[in-house]
Amino acid sequence: MATFAPMKLIIFPITFLLLITIFQQSKAALDAHYYDQTCPQAEKIVSETVRNASIYDPKVPARILRMFFHDCFIRGCDASVLLDSTPQNQAEKDGPPNISLGAFYVIDDAKAKLEKACPHIVSCADVIALAARDVVVMSGGPYWNVLKGRKDGRVSKASETINLPAPTFNVTQLIQSFSNRGLSIKDMVALSGGHTLGFSHCSSFESRLRSFSSLHDIDPSMNLELARNLRNTCPKPNLDRNAGQFLDSTSSTFDNYYYKQLVVGRGVFGSDQSLFGDYRTRWIVGAFANDERLFFREFASSMVKLGSVGVIENGEVRVKCRVVK
Structure with a gap:
């Protein structure tokens, strides 16, 4: 997403x-x-x-x-x-x-x-x-x-x-967040594929790179090569507020490469990588990684469903989108 x-x-x-x-x-x-x-x-x-x-x-x-x-x-x-x-x-x-x-x-x-x-x-x-x-x-x-x-x-x-939903969420937290909006586990995994486009600043994932836990300095679910690269991109102290990482190595193209990266531990967000680490979502990630057309169909279907969340009848049509009519 x-x-x-x-x-x-x-x-x-x-x-x-x-x-x-x-x-x-x-x-x-x-x-x-x-x-x-x-x-x-x-x-x-x-x-x-x-x-x-x-x-x-x-x-x-x-x-x-x-x-x-x-x-x-x-x-x-x-x-x-x-x-x-x-x-x-x-x-x-x-x-x-x-x-x-x-x-x-x-x-x-x-x-x-x-x-x-x-x-x-x-x-x-x-x-x-x-x-x-x-x-x-x-x-x-x-x-x-x-x-x-x-x-x-x-x-x-x-x-x-x-x-x-935060980039630090685990799968249980993600499921609850999407469920609160009437969206299924399949919708959650499909919509997460929107991350095939986009970029994130260091602040959203740097907790995975250093002092991750009492047992691990780096998040063990992260590919070590990626972790080393990200530590260079996001040094401590980091004086560049614009520093960060593309969430997909084909970040200008909407494709299923996001899921392929999760399979090999190269998800940038902890929330993304958790999708491949949990039995409830791992099989969906694998299916989308193997079949781009399947991902496209499910993403389109889930976008229609997301677009119907909380639609109201008693609103207005603003003349300018920044201010209430």
Whole structure:
């Protein structure tokens, strides 16, 4: 999956209840043809905007895909991740796991064009969902019909980003996090394949490189050659805040190489490598590593499912994605 930022697992009962409340909201009916009559050019506008931005900035595909994940995992797919903070409220994009999110300007650009073509019709939440599909396709991955008709939420709280899955999670923690959003173990492993695109800063994985435990200096599940390379990339002290590692050696191409790396212990995140170390997920990792077409089919199916998480009926269609209407 596009990369998740590090955090501590702190889920109090009230937080769990909040998640259950959020994701049991009434769901709006989504439809692949939702804008056929009201804004038939919507998909073309988003696709062209994303493609043009990616030509000038090769980081755009990974950033857009990660943005979609981080939006849907907090309050559902309602574009709450796009809202700017105000003097009265710190929004999701300023929560610790989201500080490294980027490419918001691409969504802003697409939305501005949509407002000219068909004012007050296409939600920001649908723009993110379409853009996420488009960056996967242009990177060599599968196509799927994006179901549309989401509304934009009015609430965005940085404090809720603590509920994003962390790169230090084990499989049990990952299963619980995805299950809270109605996603299965298969969905979790397939969506983790989004990490085939993207880059991570040292802070997300350096705990695996030094003083890992009382018995091991380096995480024993990590390939030693990779660990040595990462220790050189992320020295102590590290004065380069931009230092880090691509999560896949073919990081600009959407493929199944991410899973092949897990099989040989070359997963960068502890959470990623744990997928091959646990009997509940190991066989799925192996299947995706051996069959790219299978991975593509399952990823597309799981993206449709993720895109339906927490969809609301009582939202709005923002004119500008950064502010409540």
